[in-house]
Amino acid sequence: MIQRTATRIEARPIDHADHSWQRLLSESVTTPDALLRRLDLDPTTWLHGADKGHRLFPIRVPEPYLSRIARGDPDDPLLRQVLPFSSEAETYPGFVSDPLQESGSMPATGLIRKYDSRALLMVTGQCAINCRYCFRRHFPYEDHRLSPEDRAQALKALSDDTRINEVIFSGGDPLVANDRLLSAWLRHWQPSHTSAG
Template sequence: MIQRTTARIEARDPDIEGASWQSLLARSITDPSTLLQRLGLDSSLLGEGSRIGHAAFPVRVPEPWLARIRYGDPADPLLRQVLPLADEGEERPGFVTDPLQEADATAAPGLIRKYRSRALLMVTGQCAINCRYCFRRHFPYEDHRLTPRQRETVIDTLRASPEINEVIFSGGDPLAVNDHLLSQWASALSTVPSLTRLRIHSRLPVVIPQRVDDALLEWIGSTRLSVVMVVHVNHPREIDDQVCRAMARLRQAGATLLNQSVILKGVNDDPDTLQALSERLFDAGILPYYLHGFDPVAGAHHFDVNDQRARELVRQLQARLPGYLVPRLVREVPDRPGKTLLDVGMEEGGE
């Protein structure tokens, strides 16, 4: 167990408020000992498994996220999402490097197609924050880097597939890319007649809300495609006032805001937290969308919550919340034509 140090070191960086998202991204904490020191925790207790995990999937924590972690609390749910623990050095049967078998679904370099009407574009391998439970923590991003010629191949592939009406910007985190390139992608995609929607899966507007700036809003507001922004929030304390302001700006630009969460042991595997999460999301103008069953990725078994427990949690949410605030409990199963809904055995929420 990680213990507290006696000397208090202030976690918050006073330069956060006026900084650009690019500088905040560049200044992210990339060392687990530094992370713990900033939080007043004893870094000497990081074990060999933590070092193995960090070597395989390096720590990355931006300052705005750090500022929301409770100082001196080794069990803080926001800290647990980003700190490599000794468990990461253990191998467990059934926990694999490619749990969704995405290597078999590549339609073109950078383009993954698992479903008939949607295609996923790997815009970048970079993230603003390295979540320890990430199902792509072992993903070979170097094999999906897109050259200008390959970008043309992607557009040609989409033109030749008129059944695809939605492209999903993914990664990594697509909003870690500069807006000039994203605007180019949006313009190119808008020339494909069959496309009607652009979905963006991003953690950045939450972990670095400064990312929602004028340049981002300009291209989102000008594309002919309907833009859906799917953020990724697992705990209500991830949403502060600055995140709420960023979400308001995205809505004003015309984006539809949805959230997907992952059920995570020690983070949100209790009904009070999940209820507070749905309420906080709605306050921020975001609708709960999916609650994902845990993907069995190697190095993250300590986050696993079994489906029986997940179903019970959603049943409790249904008794507490209106239906529109109860996320759908799903699991992504390779080779199936869509997400697999996990039946919870009750009606979908209250009135």
């Protein structure tokens, strides 16, 4: 039985003048060891499983999120969203690594098309935080990194098909892409609906 003696840490106010969100993301915790030490969790209990899960899908936790997790509480729900477990390596009947069946619906690099009127653009493979439950944790982002030629091809595929009236910026988290890239997409593609998801 776990004795719950955890202390919730008051979220520290972020000084936006000194800490741009890009800097906060670059300083994220990205190793199991650092995550456990930061949260006063016993490595002899948690490190083996965390290492195993981390090798399948890496840890990424930025400070503003970290500062809201209770120290010393392995059951904190915020921690459970980011702490890997060895059970992530287990296989189950019926498990599929592409639950949304996206891999068969990619007419061009970085473009997912499952519906006539809607397309989804993989703007970036990066996220501010890596969630253990992510349904795209197996997505081959490396194969869908968009070169300038890929971008031109994706734009052409979108522009040529008049049935498409909505393009969803996705990833990863499209809002961690740099502003110049996002505005370039928006400049070239102005459908009736463009959203982020």
